[in-house]
Amino acid sequence: MTMEKPLIALTMGDPTGIGPEIIAQTVAEPAVAAVCRPVVFGDNGAIARANSLVGAGREFATVSSVNEAASLTGPAVPLIPLTTLADVDMAYGQPTAASGDAMYRYIVEAARHCLTGEVDGMATAPINKEAMNRAGHSYPGHTELLAELTGSDEYVMMLAGERLRVALVTIHVSLRDVPSLLSIEKVVQTIRIVNRDVGRYFCCRPRIAVLALNPHCGEGGMFGDEEEKIIAPAVKLARLAGIEATGPLSADTLFHFAVQGEYDAVVCMYHDQGLIPLKLLHFDDAVNVTLGLPIIRTSVDHGTAYDLAGTGRASAKSMIAAVRMAAAMAVMRNTGVAV
Numbered sequence: 631m632t633m634e635k636p637l638i639a640l641t642m643g644d645p646t647g648i649g650p651e652i653i654a655q656t657v658a659e660p661a662v663a664a665v666c667r668p669v670v671f672g673d674n675g676a677i678a679r680a681n682s683l684v685g686a687g688r689e690f691a692t693v694s695s696v697n698e699a700a701s702l703t704g705p706a707v708p709l710i711p712l713t714t715l716a717d718v719d720m721a722y723g724q725p726t727a728a729s730g731d732a733m734y735r736y737i738v739e740a741a742r743h744c745l746t747g748e749v750d751g752m753a754t755a756p757i758n759k760e761a762m763n764r765a766g767h768s769y770p771g772h773t774e775l776l777a778e779l780t781g782s783d784e785y786v787m788m789l790a791g792e793r794l795r796v797a798l799v800t801i802h803v804s805l806r807d808v809p810s811l812l813s814i815e816k817v818v819q820t821i822r823i824v825n826r827d828v829g830r831y832f833c834c835r836p837r838i839a840v841l842a843l844n845p846h847c848g849e850g851g852m853f854g855d856e857e858e859k860i861i862a863p864a865v866k867l868a869r870l871a872g873i874e875a876t877g878p879l880s881a882d883t884l885f886h887f888a889v890q891g892e893y894d895a896v897v898c899m900y901h902d903q904g905l906i907p908l909k910l911l912h913f914d915d916a917v918n919v920t921l922g923l924p925i926i927r928t929s930v931d932h933g934t935a936y937d938l939a940g941t942g943r944a945s946a947k948s949m950i951a952a953v954r955m956a957a958a959m960a961v962m963r964n965t966g967v968a969v
């Protein structure tokens with residue numbers, strides 16, 4: 631039996647950043663074409679500029695719907711133009727209200743098509759969160775926007791590389807607010823979603839490490855009591871539910887053991903606790919996956935890189951990895967077969 635390759639929506643991200651360039655490189659990558667049919671949600675002008683800049687040699691064909699994209703034959707990559715940006719809205723590193731609105735619209739449309747099942751998943755290029763907010767769309771990032779669009783109360787940001795997966799209990803919040811945002815319920819919820827979705831897509835019964843918040847797990851309460859009051863009870867509840875969770879574990883040593891293969895995922899209490907080790911190991915090729923949504927969504931692990939935009943020097947490895955992972959997850963969901 632031959633199965634059609636999954637249709638994966640690629641959102642162009644910030645028109646003034648590296649998004650269009652890494653998309654142009656990604657769709658030209660044979661390893662991407664081998665596993666999926668990409669369809670780009672973006673802007674003709676921004677993509678044409680990026681395509682000639684990187685010289686990857688893959689043509690784009692403007693289409694007006696996902697149906698038309700799906701039935702396109704030949705080597706051109708379908709592009710659904712949702713905006714027609716003026717040059718001023720594509721000036722490198724200078725997002726405007728129009729470009730802030732554009733990045734939002736690409737995400738909304740791709741998510742809508744994921745929900746209807748017309749596309750199998752989406753992989754997103756980076757946005758500038760401040761520009762999206764300035765355009766009137768008040769979300770900390772894709773994750774929270776997609777949670778709202780899909781009606782999901784429970785979701786987790788996970789970043790995954792070959793050697794390490796980190797999942798975050800709190801995401802884009804001020805460090806000073808982290809302790810008050812932690813609760814037994816929130817930690818259990820994160821562990822539960824990681825267990826279910828890492829189990830569903832990546833390995834059958836994940837071994838989950840749960841980090842402490844404070845140095846030395848709080849040193850018996852001398853350096854904080856979140857371990858005793860919140861994290862240890864949460865781990866206990868998760869274990870009672872049959873989840874292979876261990877913790878609280880000291881963050882300074884745990885990553886050494888996680889990358890030796892002792893754990894399949896590490897639950898971290900805040901953004902930089904997980905993303906610093908992840909990017910140290912996997913800056914080039916990690917993928918951001920939103921767990922808990924009814925749709926498949928992956929993304930790059932980096933930002934808009936204004937210092938590189940327009941130079942053609944940005945690496946597309948994380949975007950390529952994100953598209954390939956979305957495709958593999960779609961095949962797993964649609965057929966139960968791991969690829």
Ligand SMILES: NC(=O)C1=CN([C@@H]2O[C@H](COP(=O)(O)OP(=O)(O)OC[C@H]3O[C@@H](n4cnc5c(N)ncnc54)[C@H](O)[C@@H]3O)[C@@H](O)[C@H]2O)C=CC1
Binds near residue numbers: 756759918
């Ligand atoms: N998935 C998303 O939409 C994300 C968006 N952002 C946004 O990106 C903007 C800039 O954030 P920063 O913290 O400066 O992070 P950044 O990742 O854009 O840049 C940090 C450094 O990494 C380099 N870099 C980033 N991507 C690269 C690539 N593909 N190839 C080679 N070098 C690369 C940059 O040149 C820069 O030196 C912010 O507005 C932030 O909100 C940040 C992370 C993820």
Ligand SMILES: NCC(=O)COP(=O)(O)O
Binds near residue numbers: 918
């Ligand atoms: N640091 C990761 C990041 O900013 C990604 O956020 P999101 O836009 O995927 O929610």
